[in-house]
Amino acid sequence: MDKVTVLETMRQIGLVPVLRADSVDKAMALAEAVADGGVTVLEVTMTVPGAIEVMRRLAQQRPDILVGAGTVLDPETARMCILEGAQFVVSPALNLKTIEMCHRYSIAVLPGALTPTEIVTAWQAGADVVKVFPASAMGGAKYLKAVKAPLPQVELIPTGGVSVATAHEFLEAGAFALGVGGDLVDHKAMNEGRAHVVTETARKYLEIVKEYRAKKA
Structure with a gap:
C-alpha cells in the first residue's frame, strides 16, 4: 500500500488504536479483537515485548489490517520496523x-509534538501527520482547536x-484521526476472556466517527 493510500485509510477509519501488551500472544489477541470491531488500523508500540514479531505476524496473517509501529524513538528502529512490514511510523x-x-522508504511518519513550535517544526521537517501528545495534559480538545x-x-x-466520551469533541476540534489507548485496548477485559468488550468499544468509536461525518456532510 502506498503512502497516500495509507494516510487516506487512516483518515477514513478515523481511529489509530495504540496497542500495548506484555506478550506477543496477548498483542495478537488484542489486534484481533479490535479488528473484529471494524477498526483495521493498529499502532503496535515498541514497548510490547516482541513488538517486531507482532508486526511481522500481523503483516503476514492479517493483510487487511494497516499495521504501524509506535513509540519509535530513532531512525534505526524505524528502519527495522519498516522492513518487517510497518506501513506507518x-x-x-x-x-x-x-x-x-x-x-527514504516512502513510509508515512507521525512524530509527536506538543507546543505550537514543536508542531510547526515537525510539519516543516516533513511529518505527514503530527501526533499531539499528551493532548490531555494541555487541555484536550480545547487545546487542539486552539x-x-x-x-x-x-x-x-x-x-x-x-475516550468514547471525548471522541466527538476531538473530531469537532479538527482531529485528522483519534489516537486511542486504554479506553479501547482494555487489558482487564482481555485477561478475563471478554474480548467482545474491546470489539464493542471499537464499534462505538466507528459509530461516533460516522455520526460526526454525516453531520458535517
Missing part, C-alpha cells in the same frame, strides 16, 4: 532523523485523553 517525540528515514486555528493546514492526531 509513530513517535511520542520529534526526531528529525526518523522523519528522514521514513521519507492550535488548529492558526495552523489549519497541519494534520493532527490527538493522543492521550481520547
